[in-house]
Amino acid sequence: MAVPGLRVWERAPLAPFTTITTGGSAGLLLSAVTQEALASALRVLRQHEAPWFCLGGGSNLLVADRGYPGVVVRLDEGFQYVEGLPSGAWDTTCRAAAAEPVPMAVITGAGAFLARLAAVAAEAGLSGLEWACGIPGTLGGAVAMNAGAHGSSVSDVMDAVELTSETGVRWVPRADLDCGYRHCALPAGSVVTAVRLFLTPGDPVDILQRHRALLRARRTSQPRGARTFGSAFKNPPGDSAGHLLEKAGLKGVRHGGAEISRVHANFIVNVGDATTGDVLCLMSLMREAVFRSSGVLLDPEVKLLGAAFPWSEDQRGNG
Ligand SMILES: Cc1cc2nc3c(=O)[nH]c(=O)nc-3n(C[C@H](O)[C@H](O)[C@H](O)COP(=O)(O)OP(=O)(O)OC[C@H]3O[C@@H](n4cnc5c(N)ncnc54)[C@H](O)[C@@H]3O)c2cc1C
Numbered sequence: 400m401a402v403p404g405l406r407v408w409e410r411a412p413l414a415p416f417t418t419i420t421t422g423g424s425a426g427l428l429l430s431a432v433t434q435e436a437l438a439s440a441l442r443v444l445r446q447h448e449a450p451w452f453c454l455g456g457g458s459n460l461l462v463a464d465r466g467y468p469g470v471v472v473r474l475d476e477g478f479q480y481v482e483g484l485p486s487g488a489w490d491t492t493c494r495a496a497a498a499e500p501v502p503m504a505v506i507t508g509a510g511a512f513l514a515r516l517a518a519v520a521a522e523a524g525l526s527g528l529e530w531a532c533g534i535p536g537t538l539g540g541a542v543a544m545n546a547g548a549h550g551s552s553v554s555d556v557m558d559a560v561e562l563t564s565e566t567g568v569r570w571v572p573r574a575d576l577d578c579g580y581r582h583c584a585l586p587a588g589s590v591v592t593a594v595r596l597f598l599t600p601g602d603p604v605d606i607l608q609r610h611r612a613l614l615r616a617r618r619t620s621q622p623r624g625a626r627t628f629g630s631a632f633k634n635p636p637g638d639s640a641g642h643l644l645e646k647a648g649l650k651g652v653r654h655g656g657a658e659i660s661r662v663h664a665n666f667i668v669n670v671g672d673a674t675t676g677d678v679l680c681l682m683s684l685m686r687e688a689v690f691r692s693s694g695v696l697l698d699p700e701v702k703l704l705g706a707a708f709p710w711s712e713d714q715r716g717n718g
Pocket residue numbers: 418452453454455456457458459460474509533534535536537538539540541542543544545546547548585589590591592627628629630702717
C-alpha cells in the first residue's frame with residue numbers, strides 16, 4: 400500500500416506481537432507513523448473493502464493459528480508521547496497543588512504503555528493510575544477494553560479520546576462512549592490515537608508506596624513472567640471468574656503447551672509451544688466445568704482474531 404508515513408509488512412507473523420505468543424500471520428501489517436497516514440490507510444482499506452483490526456500491545460489478544468487474512472493496523476512509536484506532566488521535581492508548586500488538589504489534564508498518545516504511564520505519573524506526583532501498575536498493553540488497548548483493577552478503571556480518569564478514522568480526527572467525550580466493566584463502545588472503523596486523562600496531584604512518595612503494595616499483591620496472586628493474556632474470562636456479576644474456576648478444580652490442567660495457571664485459575668499460560676488451538680481447548684473446558692459446577696456461563700475477556708470462539712459468534716476486525 401503506497402501511503403507515505405506507513406510501514407508495511409506482508410505475511411507478518413503476529414505471535415511476537417502478543418503476550419501469549421501463539422497464532423499465525425496477518426495478511427498485511429501496517430504501522431502508522433502519523434495520524435494523516437493512518438486516516439489515509441483507513442480510507443484505502445474502505446475503498447478496497449478490506450477487513451482490518453487494530454493491534455495495541457497484544458496483551459489481551461489471541462490470534463487464530465491459521466492467522467488473519469485481513470490487515471492489522473498498529474500505531475508507531477510516535478504515538479507514545481505524554482504531555483502535561485508537571486515538569487521538574489516535586490517542587491513547592493506541586494506541593495501547593497496537592498494541598499488543594501484540582502485534577503490536571505494529561506494528554507497521552509494511544510501507543511504509550513499503560514504501566515509506564517502510571518509510573519511516570521506517580522514520579523511526577525499525579526495520582527489516579529495506581530491500579531494500572533503491572534497491567535501490560537497500550538493506552539489505546541486500555542481504552543478499548545476499559546481496563547481496570549482493584550475497583551477502578553481507565554474510564555474513571557478519562558475525559559475524552561481522540562479517534563482517527565477514514566474521515567479524519569475528532570475528540571469524543573467519555574460520556575459518549577458507554578464505558579462499563581471491560582467495555583467501551585468505540586465507534587466502528589475508528590482507532591484511538593490519543594487520550595485526555597485527569598489526574599490528581601499528590602505526594603509521589605505516597606503514590607509510589609501504593610504502586611509497590613499493588614505490585615506486591617499482583618506478584619503473589621498472578622503467575623510471574625509468564626506468557627499469558629491475563630484473565631481469560633470476565634468476572635460474572637457478583638462473583639469472580641478465578642474463584643469459580645478454582646472451585647471447579649482446574650488449576651494446573653494442561654492441553655498441549657497451554658496450562659491453566661497453578662497460581663491463578665483464570666490465567667492460561669503458554670508453558671511450551673502452545674498453539675491458539677490448545678488455548679481455545681482449555682477455554683472450552685473451563686467454561687463447561689464452571690457451568691457444571693456453578694451454573695454460570697463465563698464470557699471471554701480475551702479478544703480472538705481470525706476465528707470464532709468454539710461456542711460463540713465470530714469476532715471480526717474493527718473495519
Ligand atoms: C499479565 C497480565 C495481567 C493483566 N492484568 C489485567 C488487569 O488487571 N486488568 C485488565 O483490565 N486487564 C489486564 N490484562 C489484559 C490487558 O493487559 C488489557 O486488556 C490491556 O488494556 C490491553 O491492551 P493492549 O494494548 O495490549 O490491547 P490488545 O491486546 O492489542 O487489543 C485488545 C483490544 O483493544 C483494541 N485496541 C487496541 N488498541 C486500540 C486502539 N488504539 N484503538 C482502538 N482499539 C484498540 C484491539 O482491537 C482489541 O479489540 C492483563 C494482561 C496480562 C498479560
